Amino acid sequence: MRSGFLPDRIVHLHPTRLCNLACRHCYSESSPQRAAALDPVVVGDALARLRDEGYAVVSLSGGEPLLYRSLRAVVERAKELGFRVTMVSNGLLAERADSVLSLVDAVAISFDGLAGSHNEIRGRADAFERACAAVRRLAAVGRPVGAAISLTRAAIPELPDLADHLTGLGARALQIRPVARAGRARELGEATFYRPADLARLYLVSLALEQELPNVRVHCDVVPTETLWQHREAYASLLGACDGLPIHERRLSDLVNPLVVTDTGVLKPISYDFNRRFDIASLEELSSDGVRRYKKHGALEFQTLVGRTVASLQNRGDFIDWFDYCTRYSEAVGAPVSLVRA
Amino acid sequence: MHTTTASPVTTRLSQRLANFKLGDAVIASLAERVAIDGLAIGRINPCIYGICVDYFSDRLPRLDTLTAKRGVSKWEVFPYGIIDWDRFHVRVAFNVDELEGRGLAREFGH
Numbered sequence: 001m002r003s004g005f006l007p008d009r010i011v012h013l014h015p016t017r018l019c020n021l022a023c024r025h026c027y028s029e030s031s032p033q034r035a036a037a038l039d040p041v042v043v044g045d046a047l048a049r050l051r052d053e054g055y056a057v058v059s060l061s062g063g064e065p066l067l068y069r070s071l072r073a074v075v076e077r078a079k080e081l082g083f084r085v086t087m088v089s090n091g092l093l094a095e096r097a098d099s100v101l102s103l104v105d106a107v108a109i110s111f112d113g114l115a116g117s118h119n120e121i122r123g124r125a126d127a128f129e130r131a132c133a134a135v136r137r138l139a140a141v142g143r144p145v146g147a148a149i150s151l152t153r154a155a156i157p158e159l160p161d162l163a164d165h166l167t168g169l170g171a172r173a174l175q176i177r178p179v180a181r182a183g184r185a186r187e188l189g190e191a192t193f194y195r196p197a198d199l200a201r202l203y204l205v206s207l208a209l210e211q212e213l214p215n216v217r218v219h220c221d222v223v224p225t226e227t228l229w230q231h232r233e234a235y236a237s238l239l240g241a242c243d244g245l246p247i248h249e250r251r252l253s254d255l256v257n258p259l260v261v262t263d264t265g266v267l268k269p270i271s272y273d274f275n276r277r278f279d280i281a282s283l284e285e286l287s288s289d290g291v292r293r294y295k296k297h298g299a300l301e302f303q304t305l306v307g308r309t310v311a312s313l314q315n316r317g318d319f320i321d322w323f324d325y326c327t328r329y330s331e332a333v334g335a336p337v338s339l340v341r342a
Numbered sequence: 343m344h345t346t347t348a349s350p351v352t353t354r355l356s357q358r359l360a361n362f363k364l365g366d367a368v369i370a371s372l373a374e375r376v377a378i379d380g381l382a383i384g385r386i387n388p389c390i391y392g393i394c395v396d397y398f399s400d401r402l403p404r405l406d407t408l409t410a411k412r413g414v415s416k417w418e419v420f421p422y423g424i425i426d427w428d429r430f431h432v433r434v435a436f437n438v439d440e441l442e443g444r445g446l447a448r449e450f451g452h
Contacts, residue, residue, distance in 0.1 A: 157357075157362060160356040197373075200370055200372075205360045208359055208386055211386060212356055
């Protein structure tokens with residue numbers, strides 16, 4: 001059974017916010033100064049528990065995952081547990097990471113537009129060239145490689161040429177999304193962010209690219225609210241009766257998808273910057289009664305929030321990035337009251 | 343019924359849509375036209391009418407919502423029949439003058 005609008009049940013793991021870049025739009029505000037990292041043993045134990053809770057995919061991001069010293073150990077543990085493992089990287093270190101990259105099932109290199117836009121956002125003159133080299137290199141050795149493209153409003157016109165360029169290098173999947181108003185991006189000018197017509201534009205461009213690039217998987221995070229409303233039964237596992245089980249007896253992945261694990265070891269629903277009021281547990285609490293406590297108490301509030309958010313889709317007739325929409329909706333719900341023990 | 347020539351449209355639909363020379367109002371109107379209640383958009387292609395959109399549905403399409411749309415030149419419903427009884431493929435052709443450049447000729451340099 002599906003859990004939400006994602007095809008898989010996914011853990012977004014941010015093992016560190018250490019990064020060799022400090023991108024102007026970074027939602028996790030990663031940078032070379034963020035040295036903290038998760039303990040790989042704690043992560044491994046948590047992944048075992050999360051596998052039992054029904055999660056099937058670990059998606060690594062950060063920070064730059066290739067800077068996480070225990071990356072190999074975590075990837076190997078995740079594979080042992082039967083997870084499919086994917087990674088988003090800025091590509092700058094890819095040439096030094098062949099052996100660990102060969103362990104993951106798919107890699108997406110992140111892009112923000114053509115060279116000018118990309119390098120300006122990344123604050124580095126060779127960022128685009130090196131990210132492209134990473135795509136080319138991974139494709140050449142037969143690794144499944146894609147591009148995670150996040151665009152400011154001004155960069156939308158660059159998308160068709162960027163898509164051509166990346167597929168020419170060997171990218172086989174493009175995931176396209178607008179820059180989220182989160183983290184460091186909040187400091188960017190208002191012109192960065194999308195108006196309703198811009199969301200429609202990005203959606204239509206992505207649809208057209210899907211036709212123009214027949215051998216490439218094009219996925220746009222922006223979709224018509226009408227489509228989401230039609231597929232609202234995807235949330236039946238959270239909002240409806242799931243095999244007659246009360247909510248506290250369901251698996252965590254029936255309730256929360258995606259699940260985000262932050263570099264500070266906090267489990268959150270949906271996105272890195274989701275309202276702390278809805279935090280699930282800490283990694284340490286996963287081995288005790290944290291998840292059970294969440295299912296009995298916190299999950300009910302999350303259920304109400306998602307229920308209201310889904311209901312708000314009816315008769316809108318516009319376009320949204322669902323996960324960003326949910327996140328902004330969560331911000332409107334009172335002050336954060338964390339369930340995670342200090 | 344008006345038809346457009348295919349060549350300018352097929353040049354690069356994605357670029358025409360991405361370019362801000364195609365104004366917000368046009369984009370909003372196009373988006374409104376292609377979203378049809380109860381139908382999931384499968385493909386969007388340039389065609390002789392402007393844009394042809396393929397929709398898929400597991401319910402019998404409501405033709406009243408289809409015909410109420412502005413700019414619909416033609417629509418066809420393909421039941422999957424013995425392949426899949428409960429699945430319908432609906433192809434709708436929309437006149438999209440703006441994509442062909444009518445009224446925007448100077449902006450597109452035609």
